[in-house]
Amino acid sequence: MDLVLLSKAVVMGVVEGLTEFLPISSTGHLILTGSLLNFTSEKAKVFDIAIQTGAIVAIILVYWRRLIDTAAGLQDDGRARRFMVNVLIAFVPAVVVGLLAGKAVKAHLFAPTVVATSFIVGAIVILWAERRPVSATRVHAIDDMSPLDALKVGLMQCLALVPGVSRSGSTIIGGMLFGLSRSTATEFSFFLAIPTLIGAGAYSLYKERGVLSLSDVPLFAVGLVFSFVSAWVCVRWLLRYVATHNFVPFAWYRIAFGIAVLLTAYMGLVDWAE
Template sequence: MDIVLLVKAAIMGVVEGLTEFLPISSTGHLILAGSLLGFDDAKAKVFDIAIQTGAIFAVILVYWQKIRATLVALPTERQAQRFALNVLIGFVPAVVLGLLFGKAIKAHLFTPVVVATTFIVGGFIILWAERRAPVATRIESVDDMGPLDALKVGLVQCLAMVPGTSRSGATIIGGMLLGLSRKAATDFSFFLAIPTLIGAGVYSLYKERALLSLADAPMFLTGLVFSFISAWLCVRWLLRYISTHSFVVFAYYRIVFGVVVLATAWLGWVQWAE
């Protein structure tokens, strides 16, 4: 058993869990962390997508009461059926655009410089969104959303196909700009993540199955466990945080982090892998 490899897998799992649901881009952080750790070959890229499933299990645990109530009521209650339909509608754009453009995006945009640039751009967008005149809140709860609201948020989620953008950042900030309350936008972002990230993980494992063997199981299991634990702690914290805070601190973090990556690359202090 390669202990060094398992330590790298654990670190990557923690990075995934802590960043997946914050508006700071888990994919971007995984690309940068993988570059620093020398954990960035073809198998590592499959690993990065697969361990998102661990983070999603944390969301399922936190929202289990809502998920369970929806599943139980799905055959008979219209509200449950509408909520499930909205999640499905929001999920579809990511599937369609992912199948059409995912391969090209991974081939050309999954680099530290692109990530750093989108970190900075995304940070300024969050600052703009938080400081502009507040949009009138039309939707206080995810149960108040209509199909068109779900489709719009689903389309916004597709911006996160560009690494460094942040799936949660795009859906939460986008949802708020579309008239969702901060709580409704955050909740729907989490619910939308369940089919999106599980689907991406399963599809990636199936497509790249020739790269994998049973010997890789300890590495993947380690990443999943650490991703689950760190994501569970992070989601619980974030839900408390948004009740009294804006996302401005994350915007400044993105800008500073992006500038540091670009500066270290330009000065030659860090040889970021392309």
């Protein structure tokens, strides 16, 4: 295996893991990094989606006890059943919208102005959400979420189909706007990522199986491992961060990144139509 190609897999894996659960759009960062590394083939696009599974393993490792307790209590624990139902309710909208509109989104929305606008508008929404009074928060724990709360977060996740929006950003900030506390919205976003990203990865691998071969296993394995390690570090850090900080710094970062998108596109450095 080409060591240069493996080194690109390492970088892409680290970028995926560090950005997947922050409200800054992993897709935007992977497009930028892939372009700078000249890692933009059809196989690379499948790779970008597949390595999300490594990030999900990090979530499973961090929350393994909660997940095991939930699975064990599905038969006789109402709290466990409610939690599982809420995750499934939140998961369904993205599946439906993704299957119906996925091709149209890729054909028409992967453009510099759309990506940059998504970054900047998302930043404004974050700043707005963080200025709302604490009294607007009514749900302080995942177990207190209703099916309607879960559906609202699931509908917000659909916005992440637009490049630059950020799946984590849309679900976390959307949850906050609908009355979830910052920590509750963040944790529910983590749990919702499990079926969402595993499903997206499996679907992408199946659909694009014709461009893959056994020789690609080392490339994907390296990407998965580094995605897992960096995501585990990021998730552990983010859980501590949200306990005492807000998301305002990420909003300003999104604005800077939106400007960077426009500049790199104008200068011809990055093909944001990927």
